[in-house]
Amino acid sequence: MDFEYLFELLCGGVVKGSIYALIALGYTMVYGIIQLINFAHGEIYMVGAFVALIITGILTLSGYSDSGLSVLVLAAVIAVIYAAAYGYTLEKIAYRPLRNAPRLSPLISAIGASIFLMNYVQLVQTPDFLPFPELVPEFEFMEPLSRFVSSVDMVILVVTALTMVALTVLIKYTKIGKAMRATQxxxxxxxxVGINVDRVISATFIIGSVLAAIAGVLIASRTGQINSAIGFMAGIKAFTAAVLGGIGNIPGAVLGAMVLGIAETFGAGYISSAYEDVFAFGLLVLILILRPAGLLGKAVKQKV
Amino acid sequence: MLEVRNIQTYYGNIQALKSVSLTINEGEIVTLIGANGAGKSTTLMSICGVTPPRHGQILFRGEPIQHLSAEQIVSQGIIQVPEGRHIFPQMSVIENLEMGAYLRNDRAGIKADIDDVFGRFPILEKRRNQAGGTLSGGEQQMLAISRALLARPSLLLLDEPSLGLAPLIIKQIFEIIKQINAESNTTVFLVEQNANQALKIAHRGYVMENGAITMEDRAENLLSNEEVKKAYLGM
Structure with missing residues (x-):
């Protein structure tokens, strides 16, 4: 057995899983609070990537010539702010008026919002693929590891890890985090107890959108190209990851995303890359048969 | 202190409260008794702004509050312990208590109040880091009442605090309600099916039937009232 190859696939899987995890968290947090699958979430991720592309373009044209990494950080920050505004507005326009409607109505609204956003970006930008500049330099210290993880991958892993830590602290210790858990x-x-539930729901959408935008910027700088449809597949995959881990469960979303990412790269690496998506969704079907609540989807038993 | 004037509350098209009026004076324990489905819980939820009344007025200290949101009503000091206790199941005992003080910002005061309820209910201190959902029914009721106290209520609304508890614990809970009323001068509005116990600690009582108040009197008079005896006291 070729362990180097195995390790290479594993690293690739974890990188992929990180991106899925960042998006899946938004799905699972929103679902946990209002039992809605926010199908427009993938589009927020796409919008994040586009805003970053536009900002890098402006920065380059205006002759802002610092290192690529600082351009990326600046673009990411602005993309995050934009995406947060999109997420907040989306909830306010597409879901809040349907708060007391039957559950199917907001779901349809979500699909509508998804289609609208995708077409909106297609219209004001372009339906074609656009090249995303390579902004992450080749780190010298990554030289010995370059077979397994590229510099971009390293940035993805580090940013994801930091984001997870920040999210955990936010949910566990801050007032808004506690209010989110209580509402859930x-x-x-x-x-x-005096929690403004509407504000908590807005905050949840904002946090989810921030995570999705971070994922969007990261993936764009890895693949080097984006278009208005990238949110669709990424959204479906992340949704799969969230269900895999147990929808509504935050650690579950991360675990599900990692399992999904690794399953995909292993399937692609050992069997055939043409069937990558088959492995992802096949795994989902398998989990739904064997553990319908997902990997970690089991609530604490409550005595009544 | 609280004056409810002819409120009518609906769930969709179904009218749950036909016309409810009642008055609660500062420092009192007032109880609302009635059968299942009479509208007792709906009355509390209407006062708290969770199911706001469609018609009628609710005055708290002379000001109308029926249009305020639930969190604004909480900030006025009207705190409810809902039926079924509604402990946050995956939060620890301490976190549940902290949620009770959600609208307060005085850290030191909150800490002192937590120590205070631990003094009142030592079992909660023993379970401080345990998830709320794993407590027994009696412990959960104690936690629910403690969580409400953390909000420093001026008017405490209790919905069926004795529901599903063992007789010994029920006695303890009623004792605690009396204490809270006497010690911290908290006005208490107690909704109960356990009419006998409720009327024993209350100053005044209301009887509710089919979404309307049918009787109102001093608690000792209701306890000896033939109709009440037959319908709610099982005598």
Whole structure:
């Protein structure tokens, strides 16, 4: 057995999983609170990538000539702010008016919002693929590892890890994080202790969108090209990851994403890369048969 | 302190409260008794702004509050312990208590109040890091009441605090309600099916039937009222 190859695939899988995880978190957090699959979430990720592309373009044209990495950081920050505004507005326009409607209505609205955003970007930008500049330099210290992880991959891994830590701290210790957990566990009681549930839901959409935009910028600088349709597949995959881990469960989304990413690269590397998506969705079907609640989808038993 | 005037509350097209009026004076324990489905819980949820009334007025200290949002009503000091306790199941006992103080910002005061409820309920201190959902029914009720106290209520609304608990614990809970009322001068509005116990600790009582108040009197009079005895006290 070729262990070097195996390790290479594993690294590739984890990198892929990181991107899925960043997007899947948005799905799972929103679902946890309002039991809605936000199908427009993939589009937020795409918008994030586009904003970053536009900003890098402007920076390059205006002769802002620092290192590529600082351009990337600046572009990412602006992309994140834009995406947060998109997420907030999306919730306000497409979901809040349907808060007390039957569950199917917001779902349809979500699909509509997804189609709208995709076409909107297609219209104001272009349906073609656009090249995304290579902004991450080749780090010298990565030389010995370059067979397994490229410099871009390293940036993805580090940024994802930092984002996860930040998210964990936010949810565990901050006031808004506690309010989010309380709302998720018991919305009526959350209102009875004085939590403004609408504000919590807005915050959830904003946080999810921020994560998706980070993922969008990262993936764009890895693949080197984006178009208005990239949100669709990424969204479906991340949704799969969230279901795989147990929808509504935050650690589950990360675990599901890693499992999905690794399954995909292993399937592609050992069997055939043409069937990459088959491995992803085949795995989903398998999990849904064997563990319908997902890998970690099991609530603490409550005594009544 | 609280004056409810002819409120009517609907769930969709179904009218749950036909015309409910009641008054609660500062420092009192007032109880609302009635059968299942009479509209007792809906009355509380209407006061708290969770299911706002479609018609009628609710005055708190003379100001109308029926149009305020649930969190604005909480900030006025009207705190409910809902039926079924509604503990946040995956949050620890400490976190549940902290949620009770969600609208407060005085860290030191919150800490002192937590120590205070631990003094009142030592079992909660023992379970401080345990998930709320794993507590027994009686412990959960204690936690639910403690969480409400962390909000420093001026008016405490309790919905069926004795539901599903063992007789000994029920006695303890009623004792605690009396204490809270006496010690911290908290006005208490107690909704109960356990009419006998509720009327014993209350100053005044209301009887509710089919979404309307049918009787109102001093608690001791209701306890000896023949109709009440037959319908709610099983005598």
């Amino acid at each position: 566990q018991d919305m009526v009681m959350a209102r009875l």
